[in-house]
Amino acid sequence: MRPDVAERCRQLGLLRMDPVTLVGIVRQGLGQSEQVEPETAAQIGRVLSLDNFEARVPDPDERQELEAVLRNCRFRAADENWRSVGELHARGTGNTDEDLRVAFAPPSAFLATDYGTDALSFFRLARAGAGFSPRAELLAEWARRAGPPR
Numbered sequence: 511m512r513p514d515v516a517e518r519c520r521q522l523g524l525l526r527m528d529p530v531t532l533v534g535i536v537r538q539g540l541g542q543s544e545q546v547e548p549e550t551a552a553q554i555g556r557v558l559s560l561d562n563f564e565a566r567v568p569d570p571d572e573r574q575e576l577e578a579v580l581r582n583c584r585f586r587a588a589d590e591n592w593r594s595v596g597e598l599h600a601r602g603t604g605n606t607d608e609d610l611r612v613a614f615a616p617p618s619a620f621l622a623t624d625y626g627t628d629a630l631s632f633f634r635l636a637r638a639g640a641g642f643s644p645r646a647e648l649l650a651e652w653a654r655r656a657g658p659p660r
Contacts, residue, residue, distance in 0.1 A: 513529070531572060533575045539554060546583050546584065547586075548622075548624045551629035552628040552629040555635075556631075558632060558635055580595070580639040585621055586622040587621065588617035588618070588620050588622050589617035591618060595636045595640045596640035598637070599612050600612065602630060611652075614652050614656040619648075
């Protein structure tokens with residue numbers, strides 16, 4: 511609701527309405543736990559993605575606030591435990607290097623497979639805001655654990 515309309519409603523004695531923002535809608539959708547189920551990720555991913563984030567959230571202050579919310583998201587890993595978005599790799603992101611890393615990553619390090627295309631779109635956006643970057647020492651540990659190729 512535009513601020514002038516909200517002010518007029520207030521003057522008329524109508525219920526006060528807080529401004530509706532995209533960050534508010536996302537917060538409500540995520541809930542208090544910040545654990546993002548596949549269905550919720552898909553709903554948000556149909557609206558927000560890396561490709562359209564700046565266009566959909568043109569206000570830099572709101573974009574910064576939304577990025578802070580996204581950094582705290584937790585997604586279910588393949589081992590069925592909840593992990594911080596910045597800790598997880600995923601299949602099907604369009605990144606060949608990441609697909610190779612997932613091939614030898616332990617189940618605790620990659621996104622559960624029930625996150626579909628739209629959910630993966632939201633996951634990628636949330637992870638980008640979390641400063642995700644594969645760490646060489648972690649990749650080396652995975653390679654040692656994986657053993658020789660089969």
